[in-house]
Amino acid sequence: MTTVSRSIQAWRRGALIGLTAAALGACAAGPVGAAQAPPAGPAWESFPITALGPAPDAAKKNVVVIDAGGTLTARARDRISYQHYQGNVEGGVKQILEDLYPELSAAANIKVMTAGGLGGSSGVTNTALYNVARAIDAQLAQPDVDGVVVTTGTNVMEEDAYFFDLTVQSDKPVVVTGAMHQYGTFTYDAYTNLFSSIRLAASGKTTCFGTVVLLNDQFFAARDVTKTDGFRMDTFEARHYGALGVVNEDHVRVMRGTPRVMQCGTAAWTRPFDLTKTVPEKFARVDIAYGYIEASAATISGLVAAGTQGIVTAGHGPGNLSYLQQDAQKDAVKKGVVFVSTTRTGGEGVYDAAAPGIIGGGDLLPQKARILLQLGLTFSDDAEQIRAWFNTIGQAEFDMSKAQDKPRG
Numbered sequence: 001m002t003t004v005s006r007s008i009q010a011w012r013r014g015a016l017i018g019l020t021a022a023a024l025g026a027c028a029a030g031p032v033g034a035a036q037a038p039p040a041g042p043a044w045e046s047f048p049i050t051a052l053g054p055a056p057d058a059a060k061k062n063v064v065v066i067d068a069g070g071t072l073t074a075r076a077r078d079r080i081s082y083q084h085y086q087g088n089v090e091g092g093v094k095q096i097l098e099d100l101y102p103e104l105s106a107a108a109n110i111k112v113m114t115a116g117g118l119g120g121s122s123g124v125t126n127t128a129l130y131n132v133a134r135a136i137d138a139q140l141a142q143p144d145v146d147g148v149v150v151t152t153g154t155n156v157m158e159e160d161a162y163f164f165d166l167t168v169q170s171d172k173p174v175v176v177t178g179a180m181h182q183y184g185t186f187t188y189d190a191y192t193n194l195f196s197s198i199r200l201a202a203s204g205k206t207t208c209f210g211t212v213v214l215l216n217d218q219f220f221a222a223r224d225v226t227k228t229d230g231f232r233m234d235t236f237e238a239r240h241y242g243a244l245g246v247v248n249e250d251h252v253r254v255m256r257g258t259p260r261v262m263q264c265g266t267a268a269w270t271r272p273f274d275l276t277k278t279v280p281e282k283f284a285r286v287d288i289a290y291g292y293i294e295a296s297a298a299t300i301s302g303l304v305a306a307g308t309q310g311i312v313t314a315g316h317g318p319g320n321l322s323y324l325q326q327d328a329q330k331d332a333v334k335k336g337v338v339f340v341s342t343t344r345t346g347g348e349g350v351y352d353a354a355a356p357g358i359i360g361g362g363d364l365l366p367q368k369a370r371i372l373l374q375l376g377l378t379f380s381d382d383a384e385q386i387r388a389w390f391n392t393i394g395q396a397e398f399d400m401s402k403a404q405d406k407p408r409g
Contacts, residue, residue: 041276044134049113050094053101056109061146061202063108064139065194067093068132068160069119070153072179072190082181083231089183093151096183096190104195107250108146108202113139121155126280129160133167133275140170147173147201149194154178154227154235157213161222162368165211166375166393167273171264173201174211175219180233189233192217196247203252208264209244218243221258223396226346226365239346239363259396271393273375284309284377288366289325291315291344297328304331310338310373314366319343319350333357338383340373340390342366352391359387362395369394 049064056062067073073093077086089095094112097104104110115135117128132150139145152160161176168174177197179190197214206212211222215236224238238244245254263269287308289299303311311332315321319341321329329339333356342361343349352360361369372394376386 041134041274042279045131047113047115047131047135049111052094052097052110052112053105057105060105061108061204062144063110063198063201064145064148065093065097065110065112065198066115066132066135066139066148066150067112068115068117068128068150068152070151070157070178071119071182072096072151072177072193073119074182076182076185079185082185082187085182093194096194100191100195104198107195107198110198118150118152118160121153121157124153124156124160126283129163130275130280130283132160133164136164136168136174137170137275140168140172140174145172146204147175149175149177149197149201151194152176152178154180154215156367157236158222158226158365159367159371161211161213161225162371163375165222166271166372167275168211169270169274171208171269173204173206173209175201175206176211176213176222177215180215180231180235187233189216199250200247200252205252205254206244208261208269209258210260212244214247217247219245219247223258223364223368259398262398272389273379278378282378284374286310286312286370286374286377288312288314288370289321291319291321291325293322295322295325297324300325300328300332304328304335304337308337309377310340312340312342312361312366312369312373314342314344315349316344318345318348319361329358338373338377338386340364340369342369352387354387357383359383359390361390364390364394 073089074085075087075089076082077084092114097110097112113135115132118124118132136148139148157176157178164174175197177193179193181187181189193215196217200206200214200219212219213222213225213236216234220236220238220243224241225236226239227235228237229235244256260269285308287303289303289311291313300311313321333339339358340361341350341358342364348363350360351362372390376389380386
């Protein structure tokens with residue numbers, strides 16, 4: 001057997017042990033159906049929850065669908081005008097799920113929670129993200145809940161999902177989904193997106209993956225996924241990395257994992273951004289400055305004057321800024337503003353070089369780097385600690401080098 005084969009087998013054994021430990025931990029929390037208090041911490045908005053379908057089937061998994069809004073609950077002005085919005089579906093996601101019965105009853109036992117707040121992408125707030133993230137953890141803390149599906153608007157879905165990926169403390173499956181076309185149009189895609197997301201969450205196959213995004217029967221890592229087109233149905237992609245897998249009818253195929261799964265069942269799996277230890281009013285202000293030919297110093301100095309605590313630069317090439325921006329950046333660093341350097345290309349960018357006040361963002365998209373920097377500055381005032389989070393959480397990768405040091409049979 002080759003060294004590579006042994007390394008892969010060692011990883012599989014470790015992942016299986018971690019998954020088993022996680023499952024046993026959930027069982028140890030109490031019998032199915034037992035009440036369990038939601039995570040402690042500051043008060044957060046609670047939302048109504050309703051059971052759907054026939055009486056629960058003990059042989060089926062239990063999935064909670066959180067209706068946070070989105071195009072999937074919107075209507076168009078007529079059945080062919082999917083670019084023109086006019087009203088919403090009465091009953092929201094609950095109505096859409098009811099449309100899926102009786103077939104949906106074969107996939108899972110379903111409850112739906114009406115949260116809202118993430119449907120109109122331009123109106124998403126820190127408070128809405130905080131409340132939905134807390135709701136996800138509260139539901140997953142229940143021993144009889146096996147996974148959560150969250151609906152959101154698609155324009156900033158990749159940011160919503162990455163926020164959940166960084167803040168949700170449970171390792172149970174979290175799937176974010178939505179729709180490109182509205183309810184009642186000929187091309188309405190929410191039915192398949194919701195059904196496939198529920199199947200994925202119920203399968204348990206993304207346990208310890210963190211949050212994933214599913215549309216068009218493909219699912220992606222929250223860190224990597226991005227919306228690539230304003231209208232196309234296959235708009236969500238993961239750049240160079242590709243999908244994690246597919247859901248085709250009841251065939252759930254996982255083709256690759258997130259590096260985080262290597263830490264499954266260990267304390268290292270949990271992210272440090274525990275929302276029970278803060279409130280949205282304390283979230284740091286972080287902005288993005290774009291790099292282009294002769295970009296003005298005001299793109300940075302204006303943000304500093306407005307009170308920003310951190311700035312992500314989306315530079316050209318690997319992350320370069322205009323000569324005017326460079327001078328403004330130096331002044332801002334002296335004032336204590338923390339920068340993360342990313343690239344507008346969508347690919348690999350500047351790796352961290354330990355420059356004072358400037359963290360290399362690598363291949364993190366600017367909008368994802370902003371989420372991580374915001375949480376970093378919210379949970380720490382130590383720039384070097386934030387740098388460490390970017391170099392580990394932000395740039396996670398599979399590393400099998402240590403497997404070579406283990407005894408071989």
